[in-house]
Amino acid sequence: MTDPRSDVAARSLADAEPAVFWLDDQARPEASESLVGELRCDLAVVGGGFSGLWTALLAKESDPSLDVVLLEAREIGWAASGRNGGFCAASLTHGHANGMARWPSEMPVLERLGAENLAAIGETVERYAIDCSFERTGELTVAVQPWQVADLRAEAEARSASGAAVQWLDAEQVRAEVHSPTYLGGVWDHEGVAMVNPARLACGLRRVCLELGVRIHERTPVQNLAQDGAESVLTTPYGRVRARRVALGTNVFPSLLRRARWYTVPVWDYALMTEPLDDEQRAAIGWRARQGMADAGNQFHYYRLTDDNRILWGVPRQS
Ligand SMILES: Cc1cc2nc3c(=O)[nH]c(=O)nc-3n(C[C@H](O)[C@H](O)[C@H](O)COP(=O)(O)OP(=O)(O)OC[C@H]3O[C@@H](n4cnc5c(N)ncnc54)[C@H](O)[C@@H]3O)c2cc1C
Structure with missing residues (x-):
């Protein structure tokens, strides 16, 4: 026999759309350009959720002369940061x-x-x-x-x-x-x-980062992270970034540092x-x-x- 409560739940949800409410928003900006080619920077931030965005913003606020690049595999805020409870x-x-x-x-x-x-x-x-x-x-x-x-x-x-x-x-x-x-x-x-509203917050942080001079490349997954002398080298499908420092804000996704994967x-x-x-x-x-x-x-x-x-x-x- 079916549990009558599951009937009630099924009927209540019959018209529900399986979508992320916060992200379904006209105010979301177009994604910025993918990285093509090679560039150098002081700080490369990987991940465009709250961790990456706040890192880039705080770095620029503390030293506006820093050259900061943020690389995001998909679009800013699409993952946990844009779909949470707020x-x-x-x-x-x-x-x-x-x-x-x-x-x-x-x-x-x-x-x-x-x-x-x-x-x-x-x-x-x-x-x-x-x-x-x-x-x-x-x-x-x-x-x-x-x-x-x-x-x-x-x-x-x-x-x-x-x-x-x-x-x-x-x-x-x-x-x-x-x-x-x-x-x-x-x-x-x-x-x-x-x-x-978490998705709006992520969009706002993106806008502020850009205004402060952070270079943001969306649809740019970092595939590899290696050390070359004093620099870190981040490889993406169509480009490469050489950075003095790297900050990883990749959350639940497989870390570019293999040893960190155990902690997820x-x-x-x-x-x-x-x-x-x-x-x-x-x-x-x-x-x-x-x-x-x-x-x-x-x-x-x-x-x-x-x-x-x-x-x-x-x-x-x-x-
Ligand atoms: C449904 C839900 C509800 C929640 N509710 C709350 C809440 O109410 N309050 C609260 O405080 N927390 C809440 N959380 C948790 C909170 O959303 C997360 O802790 C927070 O958003 C994490 O931010 P983040 O930037 O670390 O990760 P994410 O937002 O997941 O961003 C990580 C980003 O890294 C990118 N990335 C990963 N690997 C690479 C790579 N190799 N190259 C380039 N980019 C890469 C991903 O594409 C992604 O955009 C909730 C989470 C969920 C899922």
Whole structure:
């Protein structure tokens, strides 16, 4: 017998388009030219996601005379950076509890650096007028199982006692924020998280890099990285780059450094975007403060509003 719930799911998803919502955007620029020929630079950055883009941008900001080249195999932001949930979090440890379990003595420093990092991201977005719907809404982590309540509450109280703008909400208070009967309590981190349109952020960083003089070549996969004296040599299908320094921002893709491949653990993440909610639908669920939301489960669900009031739902799964 078929599970009736799978019928409901199949009917609900019948009209869904299997596409990446954020990337399906008229504002995305044409790809820049592939590299043809040989060039020299001070810094070659491989990968045009957030890691590569921020590296190139910060290098140029710290020394405008540096000659920086960024090489991207496909288009800027097409991979994880342009298709994520858009939760831009201060936490450098994927949450406070995880950080306390692994690096308890270093947490004060990690938390300070994380807060400075988020503030600097916000300042950069503002300074260069990057149109990416950056909203400092904070995040509400909710308990949806009785066993999650005590830990979540203890975390909220400890963080609040150490000065963080974090608030414990009991079941009634959390349901007043977002009207779900499944919520048993929640932690509202008021300052530690911003919501962003990630593909727009990547496009904006691309524009700023170009304005600062970074040379960007898209559709230019680096096939090999070798050392030739003091220089690194990056080989691409139709060209070659000689660089004094190289920064790899290739994320989950096979690293150009074979030894780094052992450290890559793939995590799948499924995301679904709804149609824009109308006023009545919005009123039915509250959510006036537009916080990012996640539950406290190990393989958690996360969800958020877009600037046109769609809900993005996501759930990560480890392979
Ligand atoms: C569905 C989903 C939801 C997520 N949600 C969140 C979230 O809400 N908040 C959060 O903080 N994180 C989230 N993440 C994680 C986050 O998106 C990534 O950590 C981040 O985007 C990684 O950026 P990156 O630049 O390192 O990698 P990527 O964006 O993957 O970019 C790597 C780039 O390198 C290029 N590349 C690889 N090899 C080569 C080569 N040899 N030559 C040239 N180019 C190469 C690729 O083409 C790619 O463009 C999510 C991820 C996914 C998939």
